[in-house]
Amino acid sequence: MNHAKPSPVGRRRPRQSDIARAAGVSQATVSLVLRGTPEGMALAKSTRQSVLNAAEELGYVPDPVATRLAAATNGMLGLYTFSTTFPTEVAHSYYPILVGVEEEATAQGQDLILFTGSARAASRADDPAAVRRVRVADGCLFFGRHVPEGPIRRLTEDGFPFVYIGRRDEPGVPYVGADYVSASAEVVGRLAAAGHHHLRYLREHDQAPASVDREEGVLRGARAAGLDTSAMVVRTDGHDLDAHLRSWREEGVTAVVVEQTDTGAALAALGAAVERAGLRCPDDLSLALLGAPTGTRGTAPGGGAVYSGFDVPMREMGRDAVRLLLELISGxxxxxxxxxLPCEPVAGGTIAAPTATGPNTRKA
Amino acid sequence: MNHAKPSPVGRRRPRQSDIARAAGVSQATVSLVLRGTPEGMALAKSTRQSVLNAAEELGYVPDPVATRLAAATNGMLGLYTFSTTFPTEVAHSYYPILVGVEEEATAQGQDLILFTGSARAASRADDPAAVRRVRVADGCLFFGRHVPEGPIRRLTEDGFPFVYIGRRDEPGVPYVGADYVSASAEVVGRLAAAGHHHLRYLREHDQAPASVDREEGVLRGARAAGLDTSAMVVRTDGHDLDAHLRSWREEGVTAVVVEQTDTGAALAALGAAVERAGLRCPDDLSLALLGAPTGTRGTAPGGGAVYSGFDVPMREMGRDAVRLLLELISGxxxxxxxxxLPCEPVAGGTIAAPTATGPNTRKA
DNA sequence: TCAAGGACCTAATACGTATTAGTGAAACTC
DNA sequence: GAGTTTCACTAATACGTATTAGGTCCTTGA
Known part of the structure; x- marks a missing residue:
């Protein structure tokens, strides 16, 4: 198809060689004028000027693709998610990340490539090509709970600049994450200070760093408050909550802590179970939510109270990730x-001192 | 910097020439196998197989940049706005467009380039390079109230595929817009049917198609209902509304129609003026809003009522624009x-029959 | 046996820019 | 005035893939 264009030269967009002809210099000179000369190389002012004039005259604009192929940069940052859906939906808890990334990219004069299509392809077949695609950009941001290690390692080896949004275990991978450990410990500390000595922490089955960190924080906070942590952590997919709730009540549990997931499913399931059990929050049971994105915090069952816990500075993470990525690109x-990044504690209205009624009074 | 890599061949990502060497064929053959042969060209099955094997072995993945440079497509669609800010903010009324575009792009397996950085550059200096940049993509979507014609015309001449989101006057420019004319006429008809015979239509000073169409619809609807349209249209920047409101009341105006702008400023200004004037809506004055994006409709001053009027199917416009763009790209x-696209009428709670109290009763 | 035709593949080139090695000329050095 | 610098620029090549115009060799048919 290339050769199908005999290019009626007047109608083609101008390239450096056109400028070169017009200014009576070589294409290389044009590139040097337009791109800037390397250290210690001189160009006559007159030459520079006539090249600039010709460029202006012809309405020249560099072709970003060619620019990129020739190993320069192109002012584009990639954004790739391993979730199946891109977080353009407002309801999606990752959405603030997108906002933050976009804000900072704009501020820095960078364009943004959303790898939505290839992400989808990758989720269907485990296609390494999909991730490799991000190389059109100067660098790329990644996020998502679950990450295929292979493609990422490959990018590392190739020296391609990227930043992960969220903490990663793999050594050497640059990231911008949230300090879930401290924040979670603080929440548990708050519960303990309010008088809760028997609590449960609800988490997902998988081993995503975001879950691991929150658990570590919860346990750390519990131990610091002198609580018994033996039965504290409960893994659930949300289907057995009614039974759990019942037994916890009998065991004297007065507070439940939940981790926020990207869909918010765990919290929703717990809220529903609490309502089904006819429990009032925080009267009968205190609840705490570990890490909703700022501003998206839901309200507790039965009342208009906002969940107590902490907020994750997703937007700021997005912004900071862009900054870090640009630093990496510049070398x-x-x-x-x-x-x-530190998380913001949220007082909320779902933590209260345990009441003296019902099984809550039991000590042991 | 290109030549600085003597390329320790093991550590470099594989290209077609590496596959060629491994399979004992030429680079061209590799391309033919991988990309598909043109009509009527044959390749031995064994050759094809050994190329595929080698490609698999080496973990080959095509370089999207080179692919694009070689004049093929790269599965990327651009999204460019002429607004100064990109509508990633939820509050921004254009935001649903972004959502729609992203949805459909994902569904079609296309990646999305948000030209945020270059858009910003363009707003500072009127840089044609910024728009030209969109050519990295296979095609591009544009939107925004105000459009520099030059760059767009240039793209048309170059045969670059693009679609405007919103109606355009320029002949030949493909677009996906909303039928503001019919929808606006319907709203005025509704007001007339409720008994309003003296109304005002508030619009901005500029001549954006979105404003022009609404005005045409308002006038059409008014004439169809036999209303006097002579003083109906009022252009305002929102600063003179208090005076306007007062005189309208004296003239017996019982309803005001406002156009929605991307920032919602006009509506906000009117709402504030109505409150300052101590008027109740819809008791003292009926209000109608022409075209908020679906789901972002605000509530009227003084009450929880949703503005009457119509919704703009922005999300669907975004989706449809992607489809159209892909059709254009495929030729x-x-x-x-x-x-x-048709707009959805919204009953709302800000239209009521004019009351018999106050100046409203005056007929003339 | 020779030409025609087909099957299969390669050489060459294009896409548009960046970079480096090098060239010719002028200016300077001693 | 031969050697050295400095200046100002160009030739050549690289980036990685797509495409097309042939070129070989092998069958076929007459």
């Missing part, structure tokens, strides 16, 4: 390249 | 390439 990252 | 657009 001089300001350390650290693995960053954890 | 066989299903006509028409200029499309208007």
């Amino acid at each position: 001089a990252p300001e350390p650290p390249t693995r960053r954890l | 066989a657009p299903e006509p028409p390439t200029r499309r208007l």
Whole structure:
């Protein structure tokens, strides 16, 4: 199809060679004028000027694709998610990340490539090509709970600049995450201070860092408050909550802590179960939510109360990730390249002192 | 920097020439096998197989940049706005467009380039390079109230596929817009049917198609209902509304129609003026809003009532625009390439029959 | 046996820019 | 005035893939 265009030269968009002809210099000179000369190389002012004039005259604009192929940069950052859906939906808890990334990219004059199509392809077949695609950009941001290690490792090996949004275990992978550990510990501390000594922590089955960190924080906070942590952590997919709730009540549990997931399913399931059990929150049971994105915090069952817990600064994570990525691209990252942002405690209305009625009074 | 890599061949990502060497064929053959042969060209099964094997072995993945440079497509669609801010903010009324575009792009396996950075650059200096940049993609979507004609015309001349989201006057420009004319006429008809015979239509000063169409619809609806349209249209920047409101009341105006703008400023200004004037809506004054994006409709001053009027199917416009763009890229657009989508009437709670109290009763 | 035709593949080139090695000329050095 | 610098620029090549115009060799048919 290339050769199908005999290119009526007047109608073609101008390239450097056109400028070169018009200014009576070589294409290389045009590139040097337009792109800037390397250290210590001189160009006559007159030459520079006539090239600039010709470029202006012809309405020249560099072709970003060619620019990129010739190993320069193209001012584009990629954004790739391993979730099946891209978080353009407002309801999606990852959405603030997108907002933050976009804000900072705009501020930095970078365009953004949303790898939505290839992400989808990758989810159907486990196609490494999909991830490899991000190389059109100068660098790429990744996020999502679950990450295929292979493609990422490959990018690392190739020296392709990227930043993960969320903490990662793999050594050497730059990331911007949230300090779930401290924040979770603080929440548990708050519960303990309110008088709760028997609590449960509800988490998902998988081993995503976001879950691991929250559990660690919960346990750390519990131990710091002198609580018994032996039966504290409960893994659930949300289907057995009614039974759980019943037994916890009998065991004297007065507070439940839940982790926020990207869909918010765990919390929703718990809320529903609490309502079914006819429990009032926080009167009969205190609840705490570990990490909703700022501003998307839901309200507790039965009342208009906002969930107590902490907020995750997703938007700021997005912004910071863009900054870090640009530093990596420019080759001089300001350390650290693995960053954890503090989370904002939220007082909310779902934590209260345990009441003296019902099984809650039982001590043991 | 290109030549700085003596390429320790093991560590470089494989290209077609590597496969060629491994399979004992030429690079061209590799391309033919991988990309598919043109009509009527044959390849030995054994050759094909060994190329495929080698490709698999080496973990080959085509370089999207080179692919694009070689004049093929790259599965990327651009999204460019002429607004100064990209509508990632939920509050932004254009936001649903972004959602729609993203949805459909994902569904069609296309990646999305948000030209946020270059858009910003363009707003600072009127840089044609910024728009030209969209050519990295196979095609591009544009939107925004105000459009520099030059760059767009240039793209048309170059035969670059693009679709405008919103109606355009320029002949030949493909677009997906909303049928503001019919929808606006319907709203005025509704007001007339409720007994309003003196109304005002508030619009902005500029001549964006979105405003022009609404005005045409308002006038058409008014004439169909036999209303006097002579003083109906009022252009305002929102600063003189208090005075306007007062005189309208004296003239017996019982209803005001406002157009929705991307920021919602006009509506907000009117709402504030109505409150300052101590008027109740719809008791003292009926209000109608022409075209908020679905689901973002605000509530009227003083009460929880939703504005009456119509909704703009922005999300669907986004989706349809992606479809149209893909048709254009494939070269066989299903006509028409200029499309208007119907708007959804919204009953709302800000239209009521004019009351018999106050100046409203005056007939003339 | 020779030409015609087909099957299968390769050489060459294009896409548009970036970069480096090098060239010719002028200016300077001693 | 031969050697050295400096200046100002160009030739050549690389980036990785797509495409087309042939080129070989092998069958066929007459």
